[in-house]
Amino acid sequence: MPLLEVDNVTRRYPGHLAVDQVSFSVEQGQLFALLGPSGCGKTTTLRLIAGFEQPDSGHIRLHGEAITHLPPYERRVNTVFQNYALFPHLTARANVEFGLRHERVRHVGNGPARDAAARVDAVLDLVQMTGKAASRPAQLSGGEKQRIALARSLVLEPDVLLLDEPLSALDPNLRKQVRGELKALQRRTGVTFLMVTHDQEEALSMADCIGVMNAGRLEQTGPPRGLYHRPRTRFVAGFLGAVNWIDGSGVRPEAVHVERDGTQGRDATILAVTFLGNCVHVEAELAGGARMVAEIQNPRSEFRPGDEVRLWWRGEDEMRPEA
């Protein structure tokens, strides 16, 4: 049985379908990423699971039990908000302690047996914020705020931790580093993460499973590699990475080979060559007029615009989305 099931859920705003018959499930211990462009309904889906919104139809189940209409404070899920939503009048430590006081209401079994203070200490240590426990949110940096927001949720040992664009408020330089830290934290705690992002690199690098949303609908769900190489729709193919569309099938630029005097493949003329440091982008025009981009890691010879070349790719690298 999956830990969390979102079953045919629809949420309508006046004159607008924000979430349209979305179904997916998240397994225990997974990091699931909901990926999609701005306004496609990712946040709304997360809010439905957290309980801030009610679906117009469909069900949400946790451990097989419907939580669709429970208020947020009765759900064993916690949210890390995009802007962290730390309580400004409380210290970092008091922010982390906030939820422990209500814990017995939520689940009787695990009650006050373990010392609350020890749990707060442990989780502050986990996010390496022990030294800043006495600070107010206004005195913390963006990265520090995020760690406190994480600690505040993790201390409650939620069944699912919901994260809305957890990296978007961070300095771009910090993002890659925190990506790894967040993933490591998820592994170490074993808590199931459901993360919303519009950054495909983030989703591909962090998630065990990705759900791609577009205009309120969930287009495809699957592991990163499967989604990248076998997208079911053109939208999914294009959203996860660059694609050359040719005769109804797609080829990723890195799958396209460029040769000066090969015998196989199609004739093409190079239009432009862009040096990107770790690779080179070669844009070429095929005989029929179609254009393709090839991404070459270690170019053997130097290509120049106007060069006559041959482009080829393996049959198995061709993607044939149904829609």
Next chain:
Amino acid sequence: MKPRTWFLLPARTVMLLLFAVPMLIVAAYSLLTRGAYGGQGAPWTLANYARLLDPLYLEILLKSFWIAALATALCLLLGFPLALFIARARTRKTLWLALVTLPFWTSFLVRTYAWMFLLRDTGLINTILLGLGLISEPLPLLYNDAAVVLGLVYGYLPFTVLPIYAVLDRIGPELLEAAEDLGATPAQVVRRIVLPLARPGLLAGAVLVFVPCLGAYLTPDLMGGGKSILIGNVIQNQFTNARDWPFGAALSAVLMVIVMGLLLLVRRKTSEHGGLP
């Protein structure tokens, strides 16, 4: 002079002319002796202040404090939920705020008379209740302390709603959602998040109601009848019927000192926490 000094000059002049000078005049009057036919003059004396120790005035002063405190508490109790409702309303915020300030469009005197029309023995409420046969005697709704408190609460409620609304409106909805997300019920969210964050607004509202209530004379005069005399009425009386300006000035000066002391206390309470609890 520096530009800063120039820019502050108008404000300083106004403060000096409209606040400091009148206060000094009051202080000076309070030290004069009352003339035989009204008026005042030499010699300088502290006798006006000595008269204040009369239990009669202390009692009235205490009662004024009590009534003002009660009115303030009721204003906060009513104003907070109202402000919370307006701040959390998704639509029509401006309409609700306009309705809160609507009473200011007519004179306070007219509105007080309207209340009297409702409450007096032959007023609307008693007439209806008598007509329905629910009561056989008119209820004593007017000319008592309760009527005075009602009038004060009615008159000053907007002064609590507006500052509380101002702070509540700044609390992002995600803070409330975060609290609920962490297991707090709506009542606990109000107690642990909303109230602490609203404290500066609550204090401002309390001051804005308490201070004028303490000096109120119109409402107790009209709605309290002769029975509910507050310090404001005593002061007013010294300047009118009693023609004892020095004593009225002494009463005013004492009231002013007490109010300023309270304001300083509140200010220290707010700045102690950097504006936050």
